[in-house]
Amino acid sequence: xxxxxxxxxxxxxxxxxxxxxxxxxxxxxxxxxxxxxxxxxxxxxxxxxxxxxxxxxxxxxxxxxxxxxxxxxxxxxxxxxxxxxxxxxxxxxxxxxxxxxxxxxxxxxxxxxxxxxxxxxxxxxxxxxxxxxxxxxxxxxxxxxxxxxxxxxxxxxxxxxxxxxxxxxxxxxxxxxxxxxxxxxxxxxxxxxxxxxxxxxxxxxxxxxxxxxxxxxxxxxxxxxxxxxxxxxxxxxxxxxxxxxxxxxxxxxxxxxxxxxxxxxxxxxxxxxxxxxxxxxxxxxxxxxxxxxxxxxxxxxxxxxxxxxxxxxxxxxxxxxxxxxxxxxxxxxxxxxxxxxxxxxxxxxxxxxxxxxxxxxxxxxxxxxxxxxxxxxxxxxxxxxxxxxxxxxxxxxxxxxxxxxxxxxxxxxxxxxxxxxxxxxxxxxxxx
Amino acid sequence: xxxxxxxxxxxxxxxxxxxxxxxxxxxxxxxxxxxxxxxxxxxxxxxxxxxxxxxxxxxxxxxxxxxxxxxxxxxxxxxxxxxxxxxxxxxxxxxxxxxxxxxxxxxxxxxxxxxxxxxxxxxxxxxxxxxxxxxxxxxxxxxxxxxxxxxxxxxxxxxxxxxxxxxxxxxxxxxxxxx
Numbered sequence: 001x002x003x004x005x006x007x008x009x010x011x012x013x014x015x016x017x018x019x020x021x022x023x024x025x026x027x028x029x030x031x032x033x034x035x036x037x038x039x040x041x042x043x044x045x046x047x048x049x050x051x052x053x054x055x056x057x058x059x060x061x062x063x064x065x066x067x068x069x070x071x072x073x074x075x076x077x078x079x080x081x082x083x084x085x086x087x088x089x090x091x092x093x094x095x096x097x098x099x100x101x102x103x104x105x106x107x108x109x110x111x112x113x114x115x116x117x118x119x120x121x122x123x124x125x126x127x128x129x130x131x132x133x134x135x136x137x138x139x140x141x142x143x144x145x146x147x148x149x150x151x152x153x154x155x156x157x158x159x160x161x162x163x164x165x166x167x168x169x170x171x172x173x174x175x176x177x178x179x180x181x182x183x184x185x186x187x188x189x190x191x192x193x194x195x196x197x198x199x200x201x202x203x204x205x206x207x208x209x210x211x212x213x214x215x216x217x218x219x220x221x222x223x224x225x226x227x228x229x230x231x232x233x234x235x236x237x238x239x240x241x242x243x244x245x246x247x248x249x250x251x252x253x254x255x256x257x258x259x260x261x262x263x264x265x266x267x268x269x270x271x272x273x274x275x276x277x278x279x280x281x282x283x284x285x286x287x288x289x290x291x292x293x294x295x296x297x298x299x300x301x302x303x304x305x306x307x308x309x310x311x312x313x314x315x316x317x318x319x320x321x322x323x324x325x326x327x328x329x330x331x332x333x334x335x336x337x338x339x340x341x342x343x344x345x346x347x348x349x350x351x352x353x354x355x356x357x358x359x360x361x362x363x364x365x366x367x368x369x370x371x372x373x374x375x376x377x378x379x380x381x382x383x384x385x386x387x388x389x390x391x392x393x394x395x396x397x398x399x400x401x402x403x404x405x406x407x408x409x410x411x412x413x414x415x416x417x418x419x420x421x422x423x424x425x426x427x428x429x430x431x432x
Numbered sequence: 433x434x435x436x437x438x439x440x441x442x443x444x445x446x447x448x449x450x451x452x453x454x455x456x457x458x459x460x461x462x463x464x465x466x467x468x469x470x471x472x473x474x475x476x477x478x479x480x481x482x483x484x485x486x487x488x489x490x491x492x493x494x495x496x497x498x499x500x501x502x503x504x505x506x507x508x509x510x511x512x513x514x515x516x517x518x519x520x521x522x523x524x525x526x527x528x529x530x531x532x533x534x535x536x537x538x539x540x541x542x543x544x545x546x547x548x549x550x551x552x553x554x555x556x557x558x559x560x561x562x563x564x565x566x567x568x569x570x571x572x573x574x575x576x577x578x579x580x581x582x583x584x585x586x587x588x589x590x591x592x593x594x595x596x597x598x599x600x601x602x603x604x605x606x607x608x609x610x611x
Contacts, residue, residue, distance in 0.1 A: 032577075042583045077607050083604075
């Protein structure tokens with residue numbers, strides 16, 4: 001009894017941190033789940049701050065081989081949300097991944113879990129009226145057409161939920177553009193898409209209420225997007241366009257898409273992967289009167305040299321308000337570097353269309369970035385090439401290097417970070 | 433060098449790049465321009481200022497909350513400027529690991545000093561001090577989480593959960609994956 005009294009008294013007289021400062025510390029916590037789990041249990045006030053962070057980003061992937069299907073991550077989360085509905089309001093970002101994204105050590109028992117997990121549609125339905133901001137689905141080994149109708153319906157509802165702003169679909173064999181008609185999505189990203197169905201009814205324009213500000217298209221046919229852009233008002237305010245991996249046959253479509261959105265486009269990121277560059281397939285950016293940012297990500301190898309195209313584009317820039325220009329160079333070897341038309345590039349980068357730049361950035365990448373954990377085995381020649389080139393840039397591009405807006409960076413990123421750059425970096429981080 | 437004057441009237445000549453970790457002081461310096469005039473810090477004692485201006489706090493100027501937000505955001509703010517140039521996540525993690533030993537020493541202070549440091553960090557607006565691993569277990573090599581009872585003791589917080597409530601929270605949080 002005496003010890004309890006003593007403890008209580010000493011606790012009362014010990015200094016206490018003002019609650020608002022404790023909140024500040026909790027808000028600055030390192031993002032690891034274990035610390036958050038512990039701080040949730042400190043007090044009700046700490047719980048109210050920590051638990052929303054704990055459930056902020058949910059990633060649903062396949063059950064591990066040892067997991068009973070009835071206890072899949074999805075079904076457990078569903079039970080949690082049924083028992084504690086307030087937790088659904090903490091979830092801001094949801095990622096659903098097919099099995100193949102798992103590391104080898106955790107090969108799933110059921111590779112088709114998205115199609116077969118009966119709790120997934122119900123879980124998504126709960127989130128329709130929550131506060132979800134971004135939704136990402138990656139299908140791999142499963143097709144949209146084979147998913148149950150209940151799941152189709154849930155995904156459609158979620159896409160149209162009032163809070164959702166970002167959608168990122170990867171690996172869908174088919175997507176119906178009508179799904180987005182009534183959505184409030186601002187940023188849309190499609191990767192490795194099969195077909196895009198676009199409705200052609202005359203009332204399509206009238207019933208559409210969505211308005212995209214950012215569109216990212218990786219490795220998919222642009223032609224269908226043109227039809228969508230022309231038939232829908234969703235693109236009337238598009239400010240940010242990112243395109244990567246487009247075949248040569250798609251060039252007319254890229255040009256047409258640019259023409260269609262020229263009046264609003266402020267930033268453009270191209271990452272072409274043409275094997276054969278020749279003046280025949282050079283395309284121009286054309287007249288983009290409000291463009292302020294341009295980024296070109298290029299792979300340079302013995303087989304592929306897009307630098308002449310870059311020079312062509314820069315020399316033929318129409319009227320623009322360009323302030324930021326970034327050129328990413330993914331380099332193969334030193335011989336290739338030495339054969340590039342540096343003098344012409346130097347001249348083009350200082351030409352009249354670029355006189356008002358506020359930032360001119362060149363980033364240098366390895367052609368094959370070193371995989372994690374392979375430091376000892378990796379070919380150091382390529383790393384040496386990048387370092388050498390970073391040092392050589394002032395000699396190769398003397399007029400550019402003399403500009404006070406110029407920066408050169410040598411980056412050693414993983415393959416996926418380079419290729420998925422137009423999209424969210426952090427997604428690929430969370431999967432690695 | 434910048435001259436700082438503490439609440440107990442001690443004067444400190446400090447490197448500009450160190451004191452500029454404080455947003456408050458940085459703004460003051462920008463306002464007054466190049467000047468030899470001392471900067472008064474009426475809410476910070478000399479013992480606390482010594483602590484918060486230790487040179488080894490250097491590599492921790494990382495807004496962890498910013499990292500948090502970027503973890504799940506699907507927006508790349510400046511399409512023309514690679515976001516990686518602003519702050520690589522890998523680099524952030526590396527730096528965070530590098531400072532753990534220093535952190536461990538730093539937080540080994542009595543409770544009164546701990547509170548004073550946090551209050552000063554708030555007053556001076558030094559985010560890196562607020563996002564230190566106050567809530568992680570400095571005694572463990574891998575910087576595991578500090579148990580709730582230790583956090584309560586450290587910050588003098590009363591446990592206001594019933595055992596049933598505590599059990600329910602544990603059950604809810606069991607699901608949340610490691611980031």
